[in-house]
Amino acid sequence: QQQVKQSPQSLIVQKGGISIINCAYENTAFDYFPWYQQFPGKGPALLIAIRPDVSEKKEGRFTISFNKSAKQFSLHIMDSQPGDSATYFCAASPNYGGSQGNLIFGKGTKLSVKP
Amino acid sequence: GAVVSQHPSWVICKSGTSVKIECRSLDFQATTMFWYRQFPKQSLMLMATSNEGSKATYEQGVEKDKFLINHASLTLSTLTVTSAHPEDSSFYICSAPRTGQLLFGNGTRLTVT
Numbered sequence: 171q172q173q174v175k176q177s178p179q180s181l182i183v184q185k186g187g188i189s190i191i192n193c194a195y196e197n198t199a200f201d202y203f204p205w206y207q208q209f210p211g212k213g214p215a216l217l218i219a220i221r222p223d224v225s226e227k228k229e230g231r232f233t234i235s236f237n238k239s240a241k242q243f244s245l246h247i248m249d250s251q252p253g254d255s256a257t258y259f260c261a262a263s264p265n266y267g268g269s270q271g272n273l274i275f276g277k278g279t280k281l282s283v284k285p
Numbered sequence: 286g287a288v289v290s291q292h293p294s295w296v297i298c299k300s301g302t303s304v305k306i307e308c309r310s311l312d313f314q315a316t317t318m319f320w321y322r323q324f325p326k327q328s329l330m331l332m333a334t335s336n337e338g339s340k341a342t343y344e345q346g347v348e349k350d351k352f353l354i355n356h357a358s359l360t361l362s363t364l365t366v367t368s369a370h371p372e373d374s375s376f377y378i379c380s381a382p383r384t385g386q387l388l389f390g391n392g393t394r395l396t397v398t
Contacts, residue, residue: 204386213291213378213389214329259328267385271319275328 174262176276183283189247191279193260196241200262204273205234205245208257217258218245221266250283257281287313287383291390298369298397306364306393308335308379314359315381320352323376323392335362335379369397 175194183189193203202221206214220227220234220243227234233246247254260276261268288311298304308318316337321329333354334342341354351373353365366373378392 206389211294211392211394213289213380213391215389216386219386267382268387269382269385271317271331271334271380271382271387273329273331273387275330277328278326280326 174260174274174276176260176279178279179277180280181282183250183281185250185252185283185285187250187283189250189254189281189283190244191258191260191281192242192244193262193276194240194242195262195274197262197264197274198241199264200274202263202266202268203234203236203243204261204263204268205232206259206261206275208259208278214259219267247281250281252283252285255281255283287311287388289379289381289388289390291379291393293393294391295394296396298395300370300397301368303365303367304369304395306366306377306379306395308362308364308381308390310360310381310383310388313381313383315362315383316359317382318356318362319380319387320354320362320364321378321380323378325376329378335364337362366395369395371397373397 204219205217207217208214231248236243261273290309318335320332335356337356356362380387380389
């Protein structure tokens with residue numbers, strides 16, 4: 171029930187293409203769904219986040235789509251750039267902002283954007 | 286701006302020795318900090334919650350006597366890996382809450398030989 175399942179494990183996209191990463195969860199008590207971007211040797215950085223009362227949130231080239239009934243959410247990166255190459259983690263928490271540290275992370279997706 | 290600084294960024298130690306990792310909140314105070322562990326190509330797993338002025342709270346399966354946590358001030362938490370073994374080799378990351386989100390440090394790569 172505490173798991174967050176993320177797919178695919180790795181993804182190769184051409185420059186300018188759309189990158190799509192999917193996550194699924196079981197625990198209906200989760201109230202906050204962030205996506206983090208992590209570069210090698212660095213800590214994760216918050217990219218974008220959504221709450222379950224919203225079906226979509228867009229920030230620049232990054233969009234979260236949220237399907238509450240299916241308990242799934244996904245990250246779309248439009249016009250993918252080589253600089254987007256990183257590992258992306260979805261996460262879920264019963265607390266807004268994950269401020270109590272109890273984020274459940276997916277296993278990550280390594281994105282490579284080819285020039 | 287508000288940043289979480291972690292030191293050292295990498296450390297190599299011999300089996301049986303202890304290693305201390307520092308986590309500092311810059312330009313903000315953090316009564317609570319969190320320590321995570323990340324194995325290669327794996328996700329982050331919460332190890333413990335560091336509380337300023339009180340004992341740390343450890344997640345199930347994490348040995349509190351092995352991973353000593355001290356929250357010395359409102360801007361500093363330390364994680365000491367005691368009697369380190371090769372299986373303790375990992376990437377350790379701290380985080381602190383700031384204005385409704387978690388800020389993460391850049392992590393510490395620990396290699397135990």
